Amino acid sequence: MALIDNGLEILCPEQCWDRLRRSSVGRVAVTIGALPAIFPVNFTVVGGQILFLTGEGTKLRAALDRTVVAFQVDDFDEATASGWSVMAVGLAEEVATPGELDGLQPLVLRPFAGGDRSHVVKITPEFVSGRRIA
Amino acid sequence: MALIDNGLEILCPEQCWDRLRRSSVGRVAVTIGALPAIFPVNFTVVGGQILFLTGEGTKLRAALDRTVVAFQVDDFDEATASGWSVMAVGLAEEVATPGELDGLQPLVLRPFAGGDRSHVVKITPEFVSGRRIA
Numbered sequence: 001m002a003l004i005d006n007g008l009e010i011l012c013p014e015q016c017w018d019r020l021r022r023s024s025v026g027r028v029a030v031t032i033g034a035l036p037a038i039f040p041v042n043f044t045v046v047g048g049q050i051l052f053l054t055g056e057g058t059k060l061r062a063a064l065d066r067t068v069v070a071f072q073v074d075d076f077d078e079a080t081a082s083g084w085s086v087m088a089v090g091l092a093e094e095v096a097t098p099g100e101l102d103g104l105q106p107l108v109l110r111p112f113a114g115g116d117r118s119h120v121v122k123i124t125p126e127f128v129s130g131r132r133i134a
Numbered sequence: 135m136a137l138i139d140n141g142l143e144i145l146c147p148e149q150c151w152d153r154l155r156r157s158s159v160g161r162v163a164v165t166i167g168a169l170p171a172i173f174p175v176n177f178t179v180v181g182g183q184i185l186f187l188t189g190e191g192t193k194l195r196a197a198l199d200r201t202v203v204a205f206q207v208d209d210f211d212e213a214t215a216s217g218w219s220v221m222a223v224g225l226a227e228e229v230a231t232p233g234e235l236d237g238l239q240p241l242v243l244r245p246f247a248g249g250d251r252s253h254v255v256k257i258t259p260e261f262v263s264g265r266r267i268a
Contacts, residue, residue, distance in 0.1 A: 006189050007249025025210045025217070029163035029170045036163045038172065038206035040219045055140050072172035076159045081246040083159070085174045112215040113267045115141025133247045 004134060011130030016086045019130065021045045023073040025112075026052075028092070028123075030063035037063070042112050043071075049124055050088060051095075053117040064092040064121050071123050084132040088125035095120040138268060145264030150220045153264065155179045157207040159246075160186075162226070162257075164197035171197070176246050177205075183258055184222060185229075187251040198226040198255050205257050218266040222259035229254040 003010040011019070020026075025042050039060050043052040050071055054061040069092045076083030111117045137144040145153070154160075159176050173194050177186035184205055188195040203226045210217030245251045 005249075006192065006251075007247040024212050025208075027161060027172060027206065027208070029172045029204065031165075031170070035202060035223055036165070036170075036204040037223070038161060038163045038204045038221055040206075040208050040210065040217075042210075058140065068169060070163065070170040070172045072161065072174075074159075074161070074174050076174065076176075076246065078158050083174075083246065087172055089169055089171070112210065112217065113141040113265075115139075117140075131247075 002134070005131065007134065008131035009134040011084065011086065011132055013128050016088070016128040016130040017045070019084065019086045020050065020073060020088065020128070023075075026050070026071050026073040028052075028060070028064070029070040029072070030060065030067065032059055032063050049122045051120060051122050053111050054119045054121055055116045056119065061094075061119055061121075064094070066091060066093045068092070068126075069123060071125070082133050084130060086128060086130035088123065088128045090123050090125035090127075092121055092123045095122050136268070139265065141268065142265040143268040145218065145220065145266055147262050150222070150262040150264040151179070153218065153220045154184070154207060154222065154262070157209075160184070160205050160207040162186075162194070162198070163204040163206070164194065164201065166193055166197050183256045185254060185256050187245050188253045188255055189250040190253065195228075195253055195255075198228070200225065200227050202226070203257060205259070216267050218264060220262060220264035222257065222262045224257050224259040224261075226255055226257045229256050
């Protein structure tokens with residue numbers, strides 16, 4: 001039987017990771033100059049880590065420098081008032097060592113947007129949580 | 135001519151508000167116990183304010199107590215690698231006075247999820263910003 005939290009079905013970690021792996025666009029919450037901000041990114045999951053690209057000199061890149069961030073994916077359908085949401089919280093840091101970069105090269109990490117996005121950021125989730133409209 | 139920021143077209147405030155008004159699900163970024171968190175909510179825009187419901191005793195309700203939050207909506211299409219994102223940053227507070235609540239009663243504020251969601255929260259954006267994949 002599924003656990004219910006205020007009308008929402010709680011997803012187990014396995015269900016959360018499954019949804020993270022099947023999503024391609026997520027959102028990162030960071031703090032910039034004491035103000036909260038949310039950035040959409042397209043991403044991929046590799047070995048329990050969330051990977052995405054940022055550009056040189058962007059606000060997002062600066063904000064992600066070894067900070068704990070929230071990362072979120074969801075999918076809602078207005079017509080049926082249904083959907084789900086998954087959040088992962090963990091340390092964000094740039095992938096800096098050549099060894100790590102080599103391992104990531106075969107991965108599909110194509111940002112939707114053009115422009116310079118050559119810095120690989122990884123988030124290592126400490127926990128994941130998810131809810132589904134029951 | 136549209137302004138371009140690292141491959142993304144910058145949306146003007148009017149375009150941002152237009153997209154906010156046409157969206158029904160957004161995400162709020164808050165800090166809970168020193169950790170960032172992102173919650174999806176369904177919402178409505180009335181007179182330059184973003185309104186949504188929370189439940190009694192929820193983490194989200196506590197985190198929204200007169201705090202500056204980021205609110206975000208987006209729409210991306212994986213097949214065409216296109217989409218846009220809009221963010222509004224401002225003070226969140228509960229709508230507490232009977233006069234204010236009366237004015238909101240005719241509004242459509244139906245949360246997708248069941249459960250107790252009887253507290254109206256309003257965000258008064260100090261600024262909005264948006265990007266579109268050019």
